[in-house]
Amino acid sequence: MSNFFSKAEVTSSGRPVFLRNEVECHLLSGVDLEPEDHHNFPPLKSGIFILTTHRLLWLPSSSATTPTSASAIPLAAISHIFSSKKSLKSVFHSPRIRFQVLVSPDGRVFDPGSGSSFSSGSGSRSVVVTAVVRGKGDCDGFLVKFWDSWRMRAWESNETSGSGSGSGLASGSGAGTGTGGGLYSTDGSVRMVGVSGILRKEQEMWESTDKSLQDAFQDLNALMSKAQEMVMLAEKMRQKLLSGTGSQTSGTNDEEMGSKEEIQDWLLSVGIISPVTKESAGALYHQQLSRQLADFVRTPLERAGGMINLIDAYCLFNRARGTELISPDDMLQACSLWEKFDVPVMLRKFDSGVMVIQNKSHSDEEVFARIKSLVTKPEALRNGISPTDAAMTLGIAPAMAKEHLLTAESKGLLCRDISPDGFRFYINLFPEIDPCNIYFVKDYGICSTWIKAVSTSELCLSHRSRVLDYDNGMPTTYGPVSFRLRKRITCNPAAT
Amino acid sequence: MVIILISSLRFRLEAENFSPISIYCEGSTCREMQKLGDFKLPHFFNYPPYFTLQPVRETREKQVQLWKELILDYCRTQKIFVIKLEEEFPLFSNSVIERTLSHEAREAFLSALAAEGRAEWLDKGHRSCLILWHRIQEWADIIVNFVKDNGFEDSVMTVEEIRFGIESRRTELHGIDRTILMRALKLLEQKGKLAIFKGTSTDDEGIKFSV
Numbered sequence: 001m002s003n004f005f006s007k008a009e010v011t012s013s014g015r016p017v018f019l020r021n022e023v024e025c026h027l028l029s030g031v032d033l034e035p036e037d038h039h040n041f042p043p044l045k046s047g048i049f050i051l052t053t054h055r056l057l058w059l060p061s062s063s064a065t066t067p068t069s070a071s072a073i074p075l076a077a078i079s080h081i082f083s084s085k086k087s088l089k090s091v092f093h094s095p096r097i098r099f100q101v102l103v104s105p106d107g108r109v110f111d112p113g114s115g116s117s118f119s120s121g122s123g124s125r126s127v128v129v130t131a132v133v134r135g136k137g138d139c140d141g142f143l144v145k146f147w148d149s150w151r152m153r154a155w156e157s158n159e160t161s162g163s164g165s166g167s168g169l170a171s172g173s174g175a176g177t178g179t180g181g182g183l184y185s186t187d188g189s190v191r192m193v194g195v196s197g198i199l200r201k202e203q204e205m206w207e208s209t210d211k212s213l214q215d216a217f218q219d220l221n222a223l224m225s226k227a228q229e230m231v232m233l234a235e236k237m238r239q240k241l242l243s244g245t246g247s248q249t250s251g252t253n254d255e256e257m258g259s260k261e262e263i264q265d266w267l268l269s270v271g272i273i274s275p276v277t278k279e280s281a282g283a284l285y286h287q288q289l290s291r292q293l294a295d296f297v298r299t300p301l302e303r304a305g306g307m308i309n310l311i312d313a314y315c316l317f318n319r320a321r322g323t324e325l326i327s328p329d330d331m332l333q334a335c336s337l338w339e340k341f342d343v344p345v346m347l348r349k350f351d352s353g354v355m356v357i358q359n360k361s362h363s364d365e366e367v368f369a370r371i372k373s374l375v376t377k378p379e380a381l382r383n384g385i386s387p388t389d390a391a392m393t394l395g396i397a398p399a400m401a402k403e404h405l406l407t408a409e410s411k412g413l414l415c416r417d418i419s420p421d422g423f424r425f426y427i428n429l430f431p432e433i434d435p436c437n438i439y440f441v442k443d444y445g446i447c448s449t450w451i452k453a454v455s456t457s458e459l460c461l462s463h464r465s466r467v468l469d470y471d472n473g474m475p476t477t478y479g480p481v482s483f484r485l486r487k488r489i490t491c492n493p494a495a496t
Numbered sequence: 497m498v499i500i501l502i503s504s505l506r507f508r509l510e511a512e513n514f515s516p517i518s519i520y521c522e523g524s525t526c527r528e529m530q531k532l533g534d535f536k537l538p539h540f541f542n543y544p545p546y547f548t549l550q551p552v553r554e555t556r557e558k559q560v561q562l563w564k565e566l567i568l569d570y571c572r573t574q575k576i577f578v579i580k581l582e583e584e585f586p587l588f589s590n591s592v593i594e595r596t597l598s599h600e601a602r603e604a605f606l607s608a609l610a611a612e613g614r615a616e617w618l619d620k621g622h623r624s625c626l627i628l629w630h631r632i633q634e635w636a637d638i639i640v641n642f643v644k645d646n647g648f649e650d651s652v653m654t655v656e657e658i659r660f661g662i663e664s665r666r667t668e669l670h671g672i673d674r675t676i677l678m679r680a681l682k683l684l685e686q687k688g689k690l691a692i693f694k695g696t697s698t699d700d701e702g703i704k705f706s707v
Contacts, residue, residue: 424544
């Protein structure tokens with residue numbers, strides 16, 4: 001069998017080695033290849049049938065018992081592809097693809113690489129090969145692509161230069177129509193009338209749709225063939241850039257650098273990230289993005305009270321951009337570039353991992369001062385503050401407020417209180433307490449303030465005195481003696 | 497009535513002048529200085545963060561220190577020798593502010609005491625802790641003083657007599673935990689100050705002093 005079809009090279013993992021510019025188009029599994037009327041050669045059973053732009057490949061499946069090698073049929077050797085006959089019989093058995101290959105005089109499939117010229121009517125023998133598709137696969141789609149690839153004659157465009165791709169396409173379409181006519185004139189297939197007229201009509205309809213499809217996709221094909229050139233061009237540019245930055249010994253003049261940056265920009269706009277940008281301080285794109293972000297984020301920052309979550313900023317920025325959305329990585333990179341510029345914003349990461357954008361002018365001390373004033377209010381002394389309370393007072397988001405409270409706690413300003421009521425913070429009294437004298441309370445200082453605040457919630461009633469209330473640290477009294485006592489109190493300087 | 501009012505007020509004002517103690521605690525029913533039984537609680541007992549194990553290192557150290565002092569004081573005055581973690585311990589909860597020390601916090605504070613040598617875990621699972629508000633050596637000294645003060649230098653006593661006898665009633669030895677007493681006695685035995693011997697019943701051991 002290996003003598004009939006050409007041998008195809010396979011990689012160590014079983015994938016076929018493609019020729020230069022060869023592109024895989026379609027794949028079917030569970031395919032038997034049977035050359036008809038060729039009793040000498042046993043058919044290839046149950047393999048993977050691959051259509052490429054240049055060849056038809058048959059690979060043995062891994063469960064093949066007898067070691068068979070991969071085979072290839074060059075598309076150049078195919079003289080005719082039979083259309084799929086829709087008969088009653090075809091409903092019951094597996095779909096088949098039949099095509100005719102030219103056979104060289106020595107009994108092997110004609111190999112265009114061997115150098116001999118190809119002509120359809122050269123008089124060489126042709127053998128019909130049937131591919132029986134036993135596996136699940138889109139047989140009709142395969143057939144359509146088969147026609148396309150065969151018509152495109154990609155192998156011919158390779159032999160000519162790159163500019164020949166356009167002409168190759170023209171010749172391909174020309175060949176299509178040419179062979180369309182030639183199929184019926186030179187092939188020698190028996191013309192049938194009556195029922196066959198209907199069949200022929202069907203065939204013609206099929207071919208006309210095929211042609212219209214081809215016209216429609218002409219641009220796409222042109223692009224695809226050009227795409228290869230584009231990739232080559234991009235590679236060349238990249239190489240040039242790399243070599244350019246490598247040889248810095250000659251000294252960089254500004255013009256060179258400017259043009260290099262332009263090249264980088266173009267590459268980026270096409271979607272190719274130049275490796276140079278990753279090493280350097282970032283492409284112009286990222287720098288521009290970073291500046292734009294710094295400008296944009298100023299308004300939300302003011303609204304949010306000087307600190308905004310990175311995720312919130314990302315959402316707002318993308319919404320403002322509308323169409324050209326940026327990825328989270330771009331955002332992060334843009335923010336980290338701020339260090340190198342002189343922008344009034346900075347990225348900050350808290351201990352808990354939360355990342356925020358904040359004004360450079362933002363000072364933690366100021367926030368702590370505000371927190372302290374909040375937490376020394378009598379209400380807060382009694383019940384502590386929750387992140388929501390802090391958020392309302394400070395005018396920032398609750399998540400930010402919690403971060404601030406946690407930072408203040410780590411600085412020793414606050415203490416936490418975890419209870420079924422929730423997570424609350426109190427002013428830190430521990431430094432004021434002397435462990436050697438735990439019953440001692442200084443007159444002034446936060447401890448006594450706390451005690452006073454706590455005691456006013458539970459007014460003590462002593463049988464000896466009237467109700468005493470405390471206002472600004474001074475005892476006030478009620479009743480007729482108040483005037484005289486008040487005078488007495490104010491005369492007492494040490495009490496204040 | 498008015499005079500009493502003025503004088504009580506003046507007392508309060510003068511108290512504010514001279515004494516550093518908070519003016520609300522003397523005899524009033526104000527709840528600042530609570531009591532647990534007859535034990536006076538410090539004011540920070542009502543401070544809710546006191547009952548939450550603080551994560552910040554400095555704050556935690558202070559908190560641990562305060563709790564250690566409090567536990568030792570309480571146990572000393574109430575003559576408590578063993579604290580079981582799973583049982584309710586009145587010092588570990590405050591019903592006024594509705595806070596209780598978590599199991600983790602209790603273990604942390606008692607472990608700190610154990611590290612200092614002021615407590616000992618009785619089991620590996622840290623469920624029960626022996627509180628040594630006097631160290632074993634101190635207990636040994638107390639026993640020696642007790643013996644000397646009462647003239648028992650060459651006599652014999654049972655362990656129960658030391659614990660619950662009439663003579664020990666005025667001393668700190670009264671009601672001492674048996675484990676602690678045995679340890680102290682063994683320490684003294686090593687020093688040769690006494691000898692322990694088994695009595696007629698397995699419960700009661702006798703001590704022969706030779707101080």
